[in-house]
């Protein structure tokens with residue numbers, strides 16, 4: 203079973219590692235769509251701290267990740283699922299319900315987020331240090 207997931211994975215932290223390891227353990231391979239810098243700018247009005255090439259290199263180096271690609275648009279998930287032959291889409295539960303319409307193409311599973319850590323909180327902690 204091939205699993206697919208998506209994310210920015212900026213300032214990579216243990217919450218990111220947890221969801222990727224859990225996603226990988228649900229199947230035989232894990233493909234990760236990494237949100238492009240441009241997509242982040244469009245979505246959040248700022249660029250990620252780490253650029254997309256570095257974010258992709260970090261993900262590609264993980265034992266639990268088999269393949270990475272650039273996610274250019276949030277609306278292209280159906281196309282990516284088909285292109286990479288994914289059987290299951292895994293996302294954190296901050297996205298709960300948002301991708302249910304894709305369950306005609308593959309299973310859709312939401313996993314609980316790791317509490318008390320996020321890129322936003324890391325930025326705040328560093329800023330106020």
Ligand code: C2G
Nearest residue numbers: 208209210211212217218221237293294315316319
């Ligand atoms: N995550 C988690 N626990 C945390 C923080 C993040 O499980 N404490 C999960 C998120 O739920 C998500 C993944 O890690 O599934 C990546 O998180 P982000 O980089 O914040 O992803 P996001 O910017 O939400 O981009 O197409 C969807 C987007 O690309 C998702």
